[in-house]
Amino acid sequence: MKTLEKNVxxxxxxxMGLGLATAMEAAALxxxxxxxxYNEEALQKTKSDLLNDYPEVEILTIKADVSKEEEVEAYVTETIEKFGQIDGFYNNAGIEGKQAPITEYDVDVFKKVIDINLLGVYYGLRYVLPHMQEKNYGRIVNVASVGGxxxxxxQMPYVASKHAVSGMTKNTALEYARHGITSNAIAPGAILTPMVAGAFKQINPDDPKAAEKEYAQANPTKRLGLPEEVAKVVCFLLSKDCSYLNGQTIAIDGGQSNSYGNV
Ligand SMILES: NC(=O)c1ccc[n+]([C@@H]2O[C@H](COP(=O)([O-])OP(=O)(O)OC[C@H]3O[C@@H](n4cnc5c(N)ncnc54)[C@H](O)[C@@H]3O)[C@@H](O)[C@H]2O)c1
Incomplete structure (x- = not known):
């Protein structure tokens, strides 16, 4: 059954990464x-990959930086002009920042992480929610992290921003469930995307593969996750079937966040 049929x-x-994988899964559904x-080249690559596999899919691409409120307002307006509604919102864009101890963390990088990961998610909610409320229907999926x-x-700013995403998810659930809108967050562990590849390079510049192996060893599954595995959960949360699951932050991490000590 195509659970996202005709859904915008x-x-x-x-x-790239988790956004690309979810676009692919949503197209299949x-x-x-x-x-x-905000990366136009990557956006066009996603579009051509999608059209290659799903020639029938209707796609609107919009270049925008989620940390700029006016660009968020504009991407929502353009969406409504083209499709008239937003059924599901995957509020996913985010960055990791740099890895550094608290006292050495570059304050400008700290602010950038907060601008994108926290305010970018908030702006998205602020401009999307009124359109969902108007239709008395909507599904929100915010992207937190195990760091949420x-x-x-x-990674203090990343952790602070992702805890905030989890908090905003709860508030949205409380304030908007009466309007037919559910709001959940996902908390991925280490999933093999370009972001995580970059993190392994920071952890071990000489041998990023060794850092990857070490991470995999600490996971009960003894491997990292795949973007497609996350996309399946996200597409359920974006579907009509997700009608009474609300305000939750769902770990997708092979069970790792349940552990206390070695596995
Ligand atoms: N990959 C993981 O293991 C993992 C784990 C936990 C949480 N996450 C979260 O998942 C989300 C996606 O991560 P990913 O691993 O796919 O990252 P990625 O770097 O592979 O892809 C992120 C995409 O978001 C875009 N982007 C970044 N900042 C933007 C901005 N300000 N405006 C518009 N677009 C912007 C990038 O251009 C890129 O295409 C992020 O919020 C990240 O924090 C990822």
């Missing part, structure tokens, strides 16, 4: 897609 699904950070990213439910060494 808006995805930020659609140029019959969605019409609005793809937002646990601390992560040397």
């Amino acid at each position: 699904i808006l995805i930020t950070g659609a140029g 019959g969605a019409k897609l609005v793809l937002v990213d 439910i646990r601390g992560v060494m040397n």
Whole structure:
């Protein structure tokens, strides 16, 4: 069954990684897609990959930076002008920042992480929610992280921003469930995307593969996750079937966040 048939699904950070994988899965499930990213080249690559596999899919691409409020307002307006509604919103764009101890963390990088990961998610909610409320229907999926439910060494701003995403998800659930809108967050562990490849390079510049192996070893599954595995969960959360699951931050991490000590 095509669970997103005729649904308009808006995805930020659609140029690669988790956004790209969700766009692919949503296309397979019959969605019409609005793809937002500030990397125009990556956005066009996503579009051509999608059209290659799903020639029938309707796609609107919009270049926008989610940390700029006026660009968020504009991507929502353009979506409504083209499709008239937003059924599902995958509020996904985010950055990791740099890895550094608290006292050495570059304050400008700290502010940038907060601008994109926290305010970018908030602006998205602020401009999308009124359109969902008007239709008395909507599905929101915000992207937190295991860093939104646990601390992560040397990544304080990332952890702060992702805890905030989890908090905003809860508030949206409380304030908008009466309007037929559910709001959930996902908390991925280490999933093999360009972002995580970059993190392994920071952790071990001489041998990023060794850092990857070490991460995999610490996971109960003894491997990292794949973007497609996350996309399946996201597309359920974006579907009509997700009608009474609300305000949750769902870890997608092979079970790792349940552990205390070695596995
Ligand atoms: N990959 C993981 O293991 C992992 C784990 C936990 C959480 N996450 C979260 O998942 C989300 C996606 O991560 P990913 O691994 O796919 O990253 P990625 O770097 O592979 O892809 C992110 C995409 O978002 C875009 N983007 C970044 N900042 C943007 C902005 N300000 N405006 C518009 N587009 C922007 C990038 O151009 C890129 O196309 C992020 O919020 C990240 O924090 C990822």
